[in-house]
Amino acid sequence: MFKAPGMMDDPHIPTLGKPPIFQELGNTGRRALWVVAILMLVSSLIFYILGARVVVQKRLFHVLTSLVTTISFLAYFAMATGEGIGYNVASIRQEHKNAPDTVEEVYRQVFWVRWLNWGLTFTIILINLALLAGMNGASLLISVAANITMFVTGLISVFSEHGTRWAWFTISCLSYLTVVYHTGFHGRRATLAKDNQTRAFYSSIAGYFLVLLLIYPIIWAASSNTRRMSVDAEIIIYAILDILSQGVFGYWLLVSHDSMQSITLSMDGFWSNGMATKDRSELVTTRGHNQSTTLVCQAWVAFPFFEARPVKLTLTTRTGWRYKSVNTRGRTR
Numbered sequence: 332m333f334k335a336p337g338m339m340d341d342p343h344i345p346t347l348g349k350p351p352i353f354q355e356l357g358n359t360g361r362r363a364l365w366v367v368a369i370l371m372l373v374s375s376l377i378f379y380i381l382g383a384r385v386v387v388q389k390r391l392f393h394v395l396t397s398l399v400t401t402i403s404f405l406a407y408f409a410m411a412t413g414e415g416i417g418y419n420v421a422s423i424r425q426e427h428k429n430a431p432d433t434v435e436e437v438y439r440q441v442f443w444v445r446w447l448n449w450g451l452t453f454t455i456i457l458i459n460l461a462l463l464a465g466m467n468g469a470s471l472l473i474s475v476a477a478n479i480t481m482f483v484t485g486l487i488s489v490f491s492e493h494g495t496r497w498a499w500f501t502i503s504c505l506s507y508l509t510v511v512y513h514t515g516f517h518g519r520r521a522t523l524a525k526d527n528q529t530r531a532f533y534s535s536i537a538g539y540f541l542v543l544l545l546i547y548p549i550i551w552a553a554s555s556n557t558r559r560m561s562v563d564a565e566i567i568i569y570a571i572l573d574i575l576s577q578g579v580f581g582y583w584l585l586v587s588h589d590s591m592q593s594i595t596l597s598m599d600g601f602w603s604n605g606m607a608t609k610d611r612s613e614l615v616t617t618r619g620h621n622q623s624t625t626l627v628c629q630a631w632v633a634f635p636f637f638e639a640r641p642v643k644l645t646l647t648t649r650t651g652w653r654y655k656s657v658n659t660r661g662r663t664r
Contacts, residue, residue, distance in 0.1 A: 388599055400577055416443070460533070507548060
């Protein structure tokens with residue numbers, strides 16, 4: 332159709348749309364999801380069996396590691412069955428000299444459930460490393476908060492527009508550096524109070540995890556943020572990383588824990604015995620005008636929906652039970 336000269340310069344000329352492009356997983360990616368789901372399920376069962384073979388006081392690492400692979404199994408099972416999936420839409424405008432501009436929309440699959448998986452499982456892994464090193468609670472809290480921030484902002488960058496996408500990605504990278512600082516530097520410093528075997532093991536396993544964690548933002552940038560990688564390739568690379576950072580890490584930690592006495596962690600108290608009472612009984616005999624025999628029992632009682640506090644129960648032969656609550660500062664109520 333003939334166009335008058337200068338007509339192409341009119342900004343009100345409508346653009347022409349092209350059929351949308353869908354970047355979705357194929358059969359290769361779907362098979363990879365099922366393979367990882369099965370591997371995580373088998374690993375979880377093995378970890379639970381290993382945990383059942385040790386006494387409850389030494390079972391903390393086994394429970395935490397089993398939770399990592401169990402959560403990962405649930406995430407991969409959801410992705411393999413078509414759950415936990417969204418679409419990131421990008422509009423690509425192409426300008427033409429002698430024809431109207433065209434707009435092409437690209438719909439790329441985003442498996443947002445894997446980000447939930449990483450936020451939960453990597454937090455548990457950081458707790459494992461903190462317990463192994465004997466890291467203080469302040470450093471652990473900051474490390475966990477930075478880890479969650481890393482994956483939350485990373486997910487936001489995937490769904491953001493081009494202008495803010497890289498700002499969120501930068502925040503995610505800074506959060507990773509925070510995790511490295513507290514887990515690497517403070518964790519390593521905490522192991523100075525331990526023996527050489529524990530220091531060497533922590534340096535190896537923590538360095539292994541932090542290097543793997545570094546690869547995740549690189550894949551984000553190459554896949555969802557720039558779309559230079561197919562969805563199947565993205566799934567396969569993430570599958571390999573998750574197997575290494577969750578499954579292999581768990582086997583390494585538990586096998587070393589069971590064979591190296593220096594890194595064995597023993598937990599008593601509530602972990603092993605629950606809300607057991609700490610009884611201290613004494614028999615007091617008073618003499619005088621109203622002679623009686625008094626049995627004094629002091630116990631920790633967990634009041635429903637309140638904190639546990641010491642309770643003093645007194646039994647006398649004349650008056651029966653008397654109740655007195657003692658707060659943590661030594662005052663009676």
